[in-house]
Structure formats: structure tokens, C-alpha cells
Amino acid sequence: MDESQLIAAAQNGDLPAFNQLVLKYQSLAYNVAYRILGDPDLAADAAQDAFIKAYKALGSFHGGAFKPWMLRIVTNTCYDYLRASKRKPTNSLDDELEKGDHNPRFHDPGEGPESYLERKELNQAIQWAIGQLSDDHRTVITLVDIQGLSYEEAAEVLNISLGTVKSRISRGRAKLRDILQEHQELLPERYRFPHRERVASIRP
């Protein structure tokens, strides 16, 4: 069955059909929730809550793209979680490092332990840095830069104008750049920022 058939079946109460959709989008939903909330366990709970809400709201889905519709529910659920717990994503790098074994697992493309450690280090630095952004900036950065959505898709997901997306993405990136430049030592060596002198030296 293709996606539209699965949706139609799920709208008639076919739970296995809906679970096919869950399997397709669970990674996306979980990753978005993790970047917004900054906690792997909370992200899993939020993603599952979002799927329950989506199942309940399927009656109001009248065609169109399922992915932005689903992501809107995910981001709204994450905002609910943030509001409910008054919880900010991890602000302290020490907190992030203290999580140790509770850190989320990454997709393993068959890399060695050194490469895995490097990715882990990179993930910690990124998560800490985006945790310093406001909720709105972090969400837009997550959708556009991390998940690769277009500006239009992000605007649809967040129900905001294209101009607002552009504004938030540019401000978010500028702030992230400043944070990461200031804490370059947190990044693995090959991910660090270019020096200005080098840029000047390559000037024609």
C-alpha cells in the first residue's frame, strides 16, 4: 500500500496501517523531538505522544503532504513538553557530558571506534550549542539545517510566513556561529572554523 492508501485505511480505524506510517516517520519525528527537547527519553515520549495525537486527528487530515502535517504535530507536542516542564534543553556542557551511557545511539554506518567517538563529540557540541538558542530559532534550525526541509516546508510545519522563517534561520545561524566559534575546542579538529588569516591569504 502506498502512503495515501495507508492514510485512508488508518482513517477507518486500521491501526496496523497507521503503524506502517509510524515506522516510516518515527526516525524523523524522534530526531526532531530530540533536537528541540535535548533529552533522548523525553524525545521518545514526545514522538509517541505526537503519533497518538496524529491518530486522533486523522479525521481532520484532508489530503496534501503527510510529512509536514505530521511534523507540525511533533513540533507542537515538543512545545507542550517544554511549556509543561518549564524545561530548557541542556544548558550546561557538563550536564551533557555527564549523561555518559544515556547518550543517544547513532546510526552505525560500519565505522570504527575512533570515528564513532568523533561523531559523539560532534553531536554533544551541536546539541549544547543549539540548546543555547531560543525555542523558535532552535526549531527552525532543526527543521531546515538538520532535517533539510525547504523554507516553504518549514513555514508550513510551523504555520508561519516565509519571511519569518528566513529571519529566524538567519538569526539562529548567526548566533550558532558565534557560540561555536567561541567554543571551538568542543568541536572535533576537522570541524573547526576557518581562520580569518587563511581566508585573507586565499584572497585573489
Add this chain to the structure above:
Amino acid sequence: MKHSAIISDELLSAYIDHEIDEAELRRVETALAAEPALQHRLETLQTTVALMKGAPALVVPRALTLSESQVLAAGERVKGVTHPTFWERWLPRLMPVATAVVAVMFVFSLVFSLQTTPINTSKLAIREQPAEKPTLAGIEPTEAPAVMASDAQNEAAEVQMLTVEQPAAAESAQPRSVVSEDAMPVAREKASPRTAIAETSVPEAAPAAKPAPAEPTSREISSMPVSWITWLLGLLLILTIFLTWQITFVRPRRR
């Protein structure tokens, strides 16, 4: 004027994402070619974006598929699963409330009944006929009905407000009429011209009125409905208690 001052981060971001039009593209590229500082700004932004795009994807820690129980707990339906009806869902919550309401009503009814019954059994509402009340002998026939009707209405009001106790021994001493607590209908009847004339021509015309014992006493009139309501509420209370017990304890155990 320096290009870096007129090329904003917003424009550079849009440039990185190819989200700008041709005119803006030419403007940005001209500025980048002319100013190394702007080029550095662009490069750091590009590095930031590349870092974000390279953020590792995480493995979902557990399957997020939904179970039937999760969906049912959320109040949703699942194909092939029997769902509780509206009443099955709400009756267990409503029955205890209904029982409590009926119990309160029953207690009130019982208390009211006990308070009102002794008074009504021992007392009869008796009204003395005013001795100095003038007869209508001298009144013109054309005026009489209207005057007497209003007079009768006033009497009806008095009957309710000024009922007096009368010793049993005094009953035969004076001509009088016996009026129950619910004298309003009688008074209204008196308000009609014909009966008003008959009534106001007492004491001579008094023997024509029906004697008191033929009518129901106040006890019979007022306590009977209360008793019935109390009985009814009592039965209803037993029924609701039984249903609550069945719904709350017996049916869940069968499931």
C-alpha cells in the same frame, strides 16, 4: 560604503540556501568578490550550516508504533475492537452521583414529612365568622356581584393567614364555617356571584352550607402527597443503590 554593512546575515543565509532572486544574487557575489571580511562571514556561516547538516542522526530507542490499549486509552476507535458505548463509559461515573442525589432528596422528603404531619393531624384551620359583618340585604343587586367577589377574595387571603385554633367544645356554640388549609379553591368558588350571595347571607343562610366533616381534613390533603413522594424516593434509592453496586462491583468482575 563597505559591502559588509549592506549585506545582512539574512541575505547571506538565503544565499547559502539559494533562496534569493537574480538581482540579490548578483549584489551578493559582487560584494563577496570585493570584500574579504564579507567572504569570511559567509564562510563561517557556511561552516555552521555544514555542521548542522552533518549532525549525526539518532537511532530511535524503541518502537513508537501504537498499541490498541494506547489508542483506546486515548478514547479512539480501532477497527475490529469492540468499543464501550457512551452509556457503558459514563454510567459507572453517573450512577454514584444519581444515588447520592436521590438519597439527599429522600432524606429531605422524610424530614419534611415528619415535621409537617403532627401539626396537621391535631389542628384544623377554623375561621370565625365575623359577627359584625353586614349582610347584603340593602345593597343594590347590580352592585352586589362585584363587591362580593372582591370581598370573597379578601376572605380567601385571610383564611390562609389568620387560621386560628378552636377548642372542640366551642364548635357548637357559634355558627361558623370550617375551612381547610387549602381553602383557596373554596374561596375561589365563593368568589362567584351566586355562591357569594349564599355565603354572605349568613347566619340565616348558614345551614345551607355543607357541614365540615364531609370534606377531607387538612391531614388527608397535605400529608398524602408527601408520603407518596417519600415512598417513591425510597424505592428509587434502593433501585439506584442496587444498580450502582451491579455496575461498580459485579459487572467488572464478570469481564
